[in-house]
Structures are given as C-alpha cells and as structure tokens.
Amino acid sequence: MMKNPYLLLTPGPLSTTDSVREAMMRDWCTWDDEYNELVQKVRHRLVTLATKNPKQYTAILMQGSGTFSVEATIGTVLPKSNGKLLIATNGVYGNRIAQICDYLGIKTVIAEANEQEPIALDTMEQLLQSHQDITHVMMVHCETTTGILNPLEEACQLAKQYNKITIVDAMSSFGGIPLDVSELQIDFLISSSNKCIQGVPGFGFVIAKQDELAKCKGHARSLSLDLYDQHETMEKYNGKWRFTSPTHVVRAFYQALVELEAEGGIQARYERYQQNQKLLVQGMKKLGFQALIKEEYQSPIITSFLYPEEAFSFAAFYQLLKDQGFVIYPGKVSRVATFRIGNIGDVHIHDIQRLLTVINNTQAKGAVVR
Numbered sequence: 571m572m573k574n575p576y577l578l579l580t581p582g583p584l585s586t587t588d589s590v591r592e593a594m595m596r597d598w599c600t601w602d603d604e605y606n607e608l609v610q611k612v613r614h615r616l617v618t619l620a621t622k623n624p625k626q627y628t629a630i631l632m633q634g635s636g637t638f639s640v641e642a643t644i645g646t647v648l649p650k651s652n653g654k655l656l657i658a659t660n661g662v663y664g665n666r667i668a669q670i671c672d673y674l675g676i677k678t679v680i681a682e683a684n685e686q687e688p689i690a691l692d693t694m695e696q697l698l699q700s701h702q703d704i705t706h707v708m709m710v711h712c713e714t715t716t717g718i719l720n721p722l723e724e725a726c727q728l729a730k731q732y733n734k735i736t737i738v739d740a741m742s743s744f745g746g747i748p749l750d751v752s753e754l755q756i757d758f759l760i761s762s763s764n765k766c767i768q769g770v771p772g773f774g775f776v777i778a779k780q781d782e783l784a785k786c787k788g789h790a791r792s793l794s795l796d797l798y799d800q801h802e803t804m805e806k807y808n809g810k811w812r813f814t815s816p817t818h819v820v821r822a823f824y825q826a827l828v829e830l831e832a833e834g835g836i837q838a839r840y841e842r843y844q845q846n847q848k849l850l851v852q853g854m855k856k857l858g859f860q861a862l863i864k865e866e867y868q869s870p871i872i873t874s875f876l877y878p879e880e881a882f883s884f885a886a887f888y889q890l891l892k893d894q895g896f897v898i899y900p901g902k903v904s905r906v907a908t909f910r911i912g913n914i915g916d917v918h919i920h921d922i923q924r925l926l927t928v929i930n931n932t933q934a935k936g937a938v939v940r
C-alpha cells in the first residue's frame with residue numbers, strides 16, 4: 571500500500587485511515603443488489619447519526635463536492651415563486667449560499683456579521699420582522715473560513731418562532747460535533763463524504779425532514795441537482811442513484827462510518843478533535859502564534875492563526891512544514907493576515923505534538939520564515 575507523503579491538516583479532503591483507502595480497491599456494479607444495499611446501509615446510518623427520531627428523517631446522497639449538495643438543496647427546497655431565503659452569514663461559505671441564490675434567481679435577505687463574530691441573531695430577528703415574505707432560513711454551523719462555531723440552537727429556535735423552514739450547512743461539523751436535527755428543529759442538513767465522517771471526496775448528503783421534502787416536488791431548477799427526484803429513485807429502487815454513482819467513494823464512506831462507530835461515535839470523535847485543537851492552540855501560543863477567534867466561539871474543527879509578524883511568509887512556512895510531512899491551509903479572512911491549521915481526519919494528539927516540535931525546531935534553527 572502506498573504511504574501518504576504528508577498528513578493533511580486541512581478541513582477536507584483530510585487524512586483518511588489506510589483501511590478507508592483500502593476499501594476502494596475493488597469495482598462495483600451499480601445495478602447489483604449488493605451495491606444498492608450498501609447505499610441503503612449508508613443512508614440508514616446517516617439518519618441514525620443525525621437524530622434519535624430517525625422515522626421523521628431521510629438521507630439523500632448526491633454526486634459532487636459539498637457545494638453541489640448545498641446548491642441541490644437550495645434549488646430543490648425553495649419554491650419556484652414566492653420563496654425568499656434569509657441567509658445568516660459570517661464568512662465565505664455563508665456568502666457562497668447567497669451566490670448560489672443569485673445564480674438560481676432566488677430572492678434573499680442577508681444578515682451579515684463580522685467574520686470574527688458569530689452570526690447575528692438580533693439582525694436575523696429584525697429581518698424576520700421586517701420581511702414577512704421570508705419562507706426559509708439558512709446558516710452555516712461551523713464557518714470553516716475562520717473556524718468559528720455558530721449558535722445553531724438559538725438560530726433555529728428563532729427561525730421556528732417565525733415558522734420558517736430551516737436549512738443548515740453543517741459540512742465541516744456533522745460527524746465531529748454532536749447534534750440532533752430533530753431536537754434542533756432542522757429541516758435540511760447538508761454535509762459531505764470528506765469531512766468529519768472521514769471518507770474520501772466524491773459526494774455530499776442531505777438529512778431531510780420527510781414531511782418537508784415531500785412538499786418539494788417539481789421545484790428543482792436543475793435535473794442533475796434535483797434532490798427530490800434523487801430521493802424518489804433511492805427510495806423506489808432500494809438505494810439506486812439516478813446517474814452514475816461514485817461507487818468506490820461510497821464503499822470507502824461505509825468503512826469510514828464503521829470506523830466512526832468503532833471510535834465510540836460522534837461524542838468520542840468530538841472529544842478527540844477538541845483535545846487536538848486545545849493542544850494546538852496552547853502549543854502555538856508558546857511559539858508566538860495567536861489564534862484569531864475567541865476561545866468561546868472557537869470550533870474544534872479548524873483554527874485560524876494570525877501571522878506572528880508582518881514579515882512572516884506563509885509560503886515559506888508552508889514549504890518548511892510540507893518538507894517535514896505536514897500540509898496546512900492558507901487563511902481566508904478578508905481583513906487580517908491569517909493561516910489555518912485543521913485537526914479533523916485521522917489526526918491524533920501525537921501528530922499535533924510532532925507538528926509543534928517541527929515548528930519549534932524550524933524556529934530554533936533560525937529558519938524564521940520571512
């Protein structure tokens with residue numbers, strides 16, 4: 571088996587286990603029952619991971635990266651006329667939702683918050699009051715731009731107080747942070763194969779409330795991204811996809827789900843990510859790197875660090891770490907210079923310790939990155 575040349579400290583694709591990658595080493599017939607049953611098992615497991623009330627919900631798998639599933643959901647859920655989406659945003663992924671709506675010709679109202687602050691509940695409420703034609707409310711759970719964790723419970727509660735349908739981009743949090751879609755009153759939740767479930771990239775999935783999905787027939791603006799139709803086919807033909815499905819990716823994803831359970835489920839994975847993140851921030855602080863987001867808002871998924879000094883060269887720092895087996899991520903914040911280190915994936919406390927040692931040694935050698 572080929573060894574990975576570096577550990578990915580990025581928010582997806584991420585480092586997977588050898589056993590997840592090994593699971594891809596055979597071919598599948600998409601018409602065969604054995605494969606379709608695998609798809610059904612994946613769908614069933616996803617629903618049980620998402621809620622203690624699995625009967626109310628269903629899971630739909632969709633080809634493509636996570637954004638394809640975000641676009642499929644928005645394009646299928648919002649009615650063709652008289653729909654208006656309130657978007658709460660504090661980063662790139664929230665803004666991408668607005669961009670998708672522009673492409674699809676969907677009316678929006680935007681509650682924008684500073685990138686370093688959680689989404690603005692007060693602005694959301696004002697907009698809900700002043701735009702009574704809002705039909706749906708959407709937000710990002712963990713805004714991967716910065717690593718900030720948004721107040722999902724409060725935001726969904728607010729939306730439901732005004733009787734709106736709730737859509738959540740939980741791309742970088744589902745599987746890594748405990749949540750229950752039924753308790754939180756989430757109608758549609760979106761994530762993908764290559765984030766906290768720790769599979770390889772190739773498809774996204776949506777956990778949908780059955781009653782709400784049932785109302786979406788004929789809404790879709792796109793054939794290939796028709797979530798309703800995709801669900802119909804998966805239900806009617808026992809796990810069949812409408813168009814070619816990413817068979818190897820699905821098989822690897824199933825293995826990743828088995829490994830999530832073996833780890834002790836979402837709670838245990840959450841604790842591992844938290845331990846990784848805490849050690850990372852403490853260690854980096856000792857080496858002179860300050861985290862961007864206040865600790866109380868920080869997610870255990872990915873951390874943004876400020877450049878330690880103006881002369882800091884991210885490119886040089888990146889190369890030094892890559893040479894020693896770690897790949898990190900550039901920053902995405904608009905106003906300040908940052909870089910990001912993710913700790914999701916098959917990443918453990920000893921990996922973070924090794925990373926900190928490597929950074930310490932490069933600094934000690936005077937290889938300060940200018």
Ligand SMILES: *Cc1c(COP(=O)(O)O)cnc(C)c1O
Nearest residue numbers: 635636637663712714739741742
């Ligand atoms: C990764 C991610 C997405 C999807 O990105 P793709 O590149 O399309 O997979 C969407 N939203 C958030 C918050 C993400 O972290």
